[in-house]
Amino acid sequence: MASRLIQSTFASPYVRNSLPRFEMPENSIPKEAAYQIIKDELMLDGNPRLNLASFVTTHMEPEGNMLMMESINKNYVDMDEYPVTTELHNRCVNIIARLFNAPLGEGEAGVGVGTVGSSEAIMLAGLAMKRLWQNKRKILGLSYDKPNIVTGANVQVCWKKFATYFEVELKEVKLREGYYVMDPEIAVEMVDENTICVAAILGSTLTGEFEDVKLINDLLVEKNKQTGWETPIHVDAASGGFIAPFLYPELEWDFRLPLVKSINVSGHKYGLVYAGIGWNIWRTKSDLPDELIFHINYLGAVQPTFTLNFSKGSSQVIAQYYQLIRLGFEGYRNVMDNCRENMMVLREGLEKTGRFNIVSKEKGVSLVAFSLKDNSRYDEFKVVETLRRFGWIVPAYTMPADAEHVTVIRVVIRQDFSRTLAERLVLDFEKVLHELDRLPGRISAIIADGNNVQN
Numbered sequence: 001m002a003s004r005l006i007q008s009t010f011a012s013p014y015v016r017n018s019l020p021r022f023e024m025p026e027n028s029i030p031k032e033a034a035y036q037i038i039k040d041e042l043m044l045d046g047n048p049r050l051n052l053a054s055f056v057t058t059h060m061e062p063e064g065n066m067l068m069m070e071s072i073n074k075n076y077v078d079m080d081e082y083p084v085t086t087e088l089h090n091r092c093v094n095i096i097a098r099l100f101n102a103p104l105g106e107g108e109a110g111v112g113v114g115t116v117g118s119s120e121a122i123m124l125a126g127l128a129m130k131r132l133w134q135n136k137r138k139i140l141g142l143s144y145d146k147p148n149i150v151t152g153a154n155v156q157v158c159w160k161k162f163a164t165y166f167e168v169e170l171k172e173v174k175l176r177e178g179y180y181v182m183d184p185e186i187a188v189e190m191v192d193e194n195t196i197c198v199a200a201i202l203g204s205t206l207t208g209e210f211e212d213v214k215l216i217n218d219l220l221v222e223k224n225k226q227t228g229w230e231t232p233i234h235v236d237a238a239s240g241g242f243i244a245p246f247l248y249p250e251l252e253w254d255f256r257l258p259l260v261k262s263i264n265v266s267g268h269k270y271g272l273v274y275a276g277i278g279w280n281i282w283r284t285k286s287d288l289p290d291e292l293i294f295h296i297n298y299l300g301a302v303q304p305t306f307t308l309n310f311s312k313g314s315s316q317v318i319a320q321y322y323q324l325i326r327l328g329f330e331g332y333r334n335v336m337d338n339c340r341e342n343m344m345v346l347r348e349g350l351e352k353t354g355r356f357n358i359v360s361k362e363k364g365v366s367l368v369a370f371s372l373k374d375n376s377r378y379d380e381f382k383v384v385e386t387l388r389r390f391g392w393i394v395p396a397y398t399m400p401a402d403a404e405h406v407t408v409i410r411v412v413i414r415q416d417f418s419r420t421l422a423e424r425l426v427l428d429f430e431k432v433l434h435e436l437d438r439l440p441g442r443i444s445a446i447i448a449d450g451n452n453v454q455n
C-alpha cells in the first residue's frame, strides 16, 4: 500500500476510500494522505484575503510567520520556563500602555494583560469594574446586587456575553436613523448609582465611527461632582486602539481623560497579528483589584495571573512584539495611513456610481459602510450575495435598535487590501448592479415564483 501511495497520493486507497466523518477511524493512515485529504477539503473555505467582513489580520511578513512557527510549541502559561516570552509580553503591555498615554513615571511598569482577544479582555475589564464598584458599595453599607453598564446599542456581542455570564445589566442607549453611535448626553443621563462604568467604543463595529469619549468624560465628571459617585469609563478600542494614536494623535480618547480607567484593544485587528491576541490595559494598579489576581507557584516561581484561560500559545505574543519593534511608530502610521487612503478610493468609487448612500464617516476605522439609495427592486443582501460570485466576501446586516430598518453593506480595509483591489472591487460592484438591474424586479419575481409553484 505504501508503494502505491508513493506513485500517486490521489490514487492511493487512503484517498480513494472515504473516511468516517463523525467517528475516529479504526486505523492510521500515512501522513501524506492525511495532509492531502484535509488540505483538499479546506480549499472550499473562502480566501481569507478576500474576506472583507473581518478586521482580523490576514497577512504578516515571512519573518513574523517564522517566529510564530518557531514558538508554536511554547505554552504561554509556563512563565518560569519561558521567561523571555513573559518579558516580551510585559514589554508589549508597557509599549501599549504608553501609546495610550497611561500616567506612568519613567521606569514605572504599565498594568495590563495579554488575552486571546478583545472579548476576553472585556470580560476581565468588566470584572475589575464590577468588583471595584462592589467594594465601594460594601464600605458605604449600600446594596451591591444590581450592577449595570451604560453603553450604546451598537456594542459588539462580547458585551452582551459579559452582561449575561457575569450578571450585569446592559443599559443600552438606542440608535436612531442617521446616528449610529452612543449619544453621550443620553448615556450620562442613564448613569445611576448602580452603574459600574460607561463603556464607550473607539471604532463602532457597525460603522467604524469613534464615539466621543471626551464629551462622555466631561459630562460624567460633572455628573460625578453633583452626585458624589465616581462612575468610570472603559474604552472598547478593539479596532480603533491601533489607529487613533497614529492617525489622530490629538484626539483625546485614552488615559489623557481622567475617568478612563481601562482600555482594551485587539492585537489581531490593527495590531497586525493573526487571530488570537488582545490586550487590556489599566490606568494604574489601583484600577485592578488585587483579589482578582491569582498567584500560582506550581510552575516554578510565584507568578501573578489574571486571565480566564490557563494554557495558551505564545506565538501571538511574540508576533505582537515583532510587529511593534519591526514597524515602530513610523511603520504603524504608514500602514494606517495607507488603509485610510484605500478606504477613500473605495468610498469615492462607490459614491461615483450614484447608487449608494455612504453611512460611515471619513474619520474612524478604515471601512466603508453604505446602503442602496433605491432598494425597491433588490436589497443589500442580494447585492453581496451576487458579489460573492466574484470571490469577494462582504457582509450586509441590519442596524440594532432603533434603526433596525436600515441595512448596510460593510467593507473593512485591512493592511493587505491594496489600491488595485479597491479599484477592482468598485468595478465588480458596478457589474453586480448592472446585472441585477437587468433582472425582473422583486414583485415580478415573486409572481413568477408563484406561477412556478402552481405549475
Ligand SMILES: *Cc1c(COP(=O)(O)O)cnc(C)c1O
Binding pocket: 055, 116, 117, 118, 119, 120, 156, 158, 201, 203, 204, 205, 236, 237, 238, 239, 266, 277, 278
Ligand atoms: C472585534 C471587536 C470586539 C471583539 O474582539 P475580539 O478581539 O474579536 O474578541 C469587541 N469590540 C469591538 C468594538 C470590536 O470591533
